[in-house]
Amino acid sequence: MTTNTNIQGIDTTNRDRIKIFDTTLRDGEQSPGCSMNLEEKLRIAAILEEMGVDIIEAGFPIASNGDFESVKAIAEQSTRSVIAGLCRANRKDIDRAWEALQHADGGQRARIHTFISTSPVHMKYKLRMEPDAVMDAIVDSVSYARSKVDDVEWSPEDGTRTERDFLCRVVETAIKHGATTINIPDTVGYMVADEYQELIEMLMNSVPNIDKATISTHCHNDLGVAVANSLAGCFAGARQIECTINGIGERAGNASLEEVVMAMRTRADRLPFFTDIDTTKIMKASKALGNITGFGVQPNKAIVGANAFAHESGIHQDGMIKNAETYEIMRPEWVGLTDSNLVMGKHSGRNAFKTKLAELGYTLADNQLNDAFQRFKDLADQKKDVFDEDLIALVDDTARANDTIKFEELSIHCGHKGPHVASLVVRVDGQRVPVTAEGNGPVDAIFNGFHKAYPHEANLKLYQVHAVTGGTDAQAEVSVKLEHDGWTVTGLGADVDTLVASARAYANALNRYIVKREKADSEVAAA
Ligand code: KIV
Ligand code: ZN
16 A cells, blocks of 8 residues: 655645745734845745745735845745735736746746735725725736736735625635635634634635635734634635744734644644645744844744753653653654754864855855854854854854944943943944944943944834853853834844944844835835
């Protein structure tokens, strides 16, 4: 007898395949402080594709020039995944999305995702449209999108709070006019699992042409049940889950990719589904995203938190030594965790360094590689053991090639009597700018130095230090959150010297602030 096993070793006979639609770069990026630049989005997209994500929602092309350019660049870079772009229900949005998406194999791997609100409260207050006008907009936008591409997804925003009869009618209309995927967003994260399951079941039983489309879940996590709701949706017949790495997204976030995928892998006995995700890439994706956005996950986060596989108590450790199955439902290596993350020391050469970086998902240009290698050598001189985490922190810091602000040198005068004085050298748009500034403590003096070198309006909201790894020679990782006009950006910096790490983190946050400010300006211009 032949068995069909997938990449995770799951026997797929009598199981339904669930497509994974990742929206980290669209819904995820919309969450406060999670904005990414082009190079960063390309890096995440490459990891998602390597993981086997079926559809990557790369952005909202009409939202800004930056969004357009990144959707286009991701479409060009991709080789396997379908690339989706979001649009409202109008032709201008669809044209702009198509302009970017047609670069995915000449449009062969392109998906247009168009949406409009359908709940009474959204139609009345947000859209100020009557239901009939919303229906007309659906007919026009879906058929227009379908005239561009065969793969069209349609979403009724706030679908779970939409009147049931109207929901059935809009879904039927969208399918009739060419939608091939129907997504049912729980936009405000209001549903509980049996209710969401019933809603999808109701659509499956009441919409006459429902078999012509794939049904998709899109659950927000306001009540902490987004993953449960998504799985419940699959029991009712949904065959696509929309989710994000680390569960990032608006407010409390979206369903987390690693949780839905690992639930299906680990509980294949209860869940008659499978995905084709290479789960061993999960940690890499999670860490890369955390490092890029400065938004790490809480230590007890399921699957990817630092404690997810840690067994602290004596009783648990004893059990684990005797047999890992006593307390472990998943093997750490399934998600890409290995014991051997001690990488290199000061005798490692440039080639080994380059190979290790490639394993961690980094391909650096020659000049960046030289800088990173030099910093690695300096670090290895100061620190006995260099771990993957150290390298990731170091490279993320070095690889910011297009940054406006570059930190170069720092010396500090401090002590219990003061004054606290920072002498900094930074480059602003390539120009060397030396500055000296005083402050209430060395960190304040450094940040005042940045204000002098590059005057700006952002205010410091948060300053945090933690150790990248254990030991007194650990690198300090500093995060700095800046706020301006109601939005925030987070910068990270790492170094064995906490003050140098602080300067790097501030420079990183400032660069994000500059990118975000440009994006905000171009969004205002596009509106
Ligand atoms: O949450 C939501 O409703 C969305 C839609 C645009 C799909 O993100
Ligand atoms: Zn959403």
